[in-house]
Amino acid sequence: GLEPTIITYSALISACEKGGQWEKALDLFDELQERGLEPNVITYNAMSSACGKGARWEEALELFDDLQTRGLEPDIITYNALISACE
Numbered sequence: 001g002l003e004p005t006i007i008t009y010s011a012l013i014s015a016c017e018k019g020g021q022w023e024k025a026l027d028l029f030d031e032l033q034e035r036g037l038e039p040n041v042i043t044y045n046a047m048s049s050a051c052g053k054g055a056r057w058e059e060a061l062e063l064f065d066d067l068q069t070r071g072l073e074p075d076i077i078t079y080n081a082l083i084s085a086c087e
Helices: 006-018 022-034 041-053 057-069 076-085
Strands: none
Touching: 006 022, 006 041, 022 041, 041 057, 041 076, 057 076
């Protein structure tokens, strides 16, 4: 069968964010890494937004640290999602 890609997971996480399902988004984030996929900035942005919807600002800050540790470059969407999560 078809194997999900990072694009698939990013879209699913974004859908969870829009549906207020931050816990499911976190499960998907863990799952994609267990499958050996590397999250990208889009994935982190979707996760940060999901954490914001769930009022989980601590997780959003941890994700930001993880993004930078992986050598990824945050963008304007990253900062907007982080600010929103901390409001």
